[in-house]
Amino acid sequence: MENAQKLAGKVALITGGTLGIGLATAKRFVAEGAYVFITGRRPAELEAAVQELGANASGIRGDVASLSDLDHLFAAIKEQKGYLDIVFANAGVADLAPLADATEAHFDKHFDINVKGTFFTVQKALPLLRDGGAVILTSSTVGSQGPANLSVYSATKAAIRSFARTWTAELKDRKIRVNAVSPGSINTPGLSAFGQTPEQTAQIFESLASQVPLGRLGDPDEIGKAVVFLASDDSSYIAGIELFVDGGVAQI
Template sequence: MNNGTKKLAGKIAVITGGNSGMGLATAKRFVEEGAHVVITGRREKELAEAAAFIGINVTTVAGDVSNLEDLDRLYAVVKEKHGHIDILFANAGGGTVAPLATATESHFDKIFDVNVKGLFFTVQKALPLFKDGGSIILTSSNANVLGVPAFTAYAASKAAVRSFARGWTMELKDRKIRVNSMSPGPIETQALEKAGLTAEQAEQAAAQFASQVPLGRRGKPEEIAAVVVFLASDESSYITGVDLAVDGGMAQV
């Protein structure tokens, strides 16, 4: 912290997918920077553990972003407890691997329901509570510009997120609400295991990813959190509509 000044002092932040990985690391950092956070996730147990880890100034709401009633419940809690939103980190997302030749309809639908539809309505339903001059950060992925075999539905869903940042920047500019996407590369989270890989496959994939990253390693969730704090704060007051890659250079060179 700069001389004890906190970058997000008194701000109200909503983080979807805040119960693990990048979302949890960001929620923890937001609170350290003076914000009050409301985090969502699908699993009550993980949410309770996340709240204990964050410690103070945190409210949890269980829900699935692809279920619009769950989103309505989330924002009802935010409205009742805080009355407004300053920062939204639309971070919930994920995906499984499947080659084009064998991918099923449910594989496709599941990815797009969460990463595209869920994110779209997460932002739409936040708008009535949003303070003018606020900041919206969307989690995309450096897959949005890479051709990665068996990850094509996921990559396309993240390209949609990148596109949303552009369009919403224009739609919300009169309210001075900034919209940016943040594209992680390979990060040390449970994402690979959740993508349907065995522990051994996940380890191999992690090593392969690391070899493709100029910095030679996977990133840490805290490194993502630092960037999201930047995009959420006045430090980035003249930045909107961008896609900020946080990928160790993987998709940049």
């Protein structure tokens, strides 16, 4: 009988795995039979997430923008498991800043974490990533839209979408599939942070939901299910794509 678990026996890495989309995906991966390494910058949140995930998960503290932290991460994975089957390069940040007001620090923060972090996470994973493995990158609907006050963040997500194309070409001989998942507005702590008060957050959520054809924000678990699809054999003939999970907001 076919094993019902889509990721049985797989070893996975999820960066930014302590909250929101990363944690929801980690829960899905564990439920589907994978052993999961998660990263995060804040020790308390990392420990809490590992406790929630259970015995088939480990947490390794680190900042994806730091190459020494990435070296430590992959050394630990090599020592504990010896290989990876799945890399979900998910860690990222998003802050509002109009073009006229954006600072160098704002620009550097977003490109260091979102672009540099994603690039070197995947580069440094390659020696451990087994042939036939899967790489999933977190892009965003804003990578192909033009929302005001998010020009830097949107540019980082467009770069990540580009990585899915070029890395598909570069890794084809190893049968490693690279795809991007592009969430729309998802009910996460990161989205909540755009509001300075609970009332303002509620207004932001209501405004965003009104723009979505399905009439609501997405749930992190809905992204997790899409990532499981891209990580599993269910998507064995899918490479280089951008899978929008956005309630239709960027589609019509």
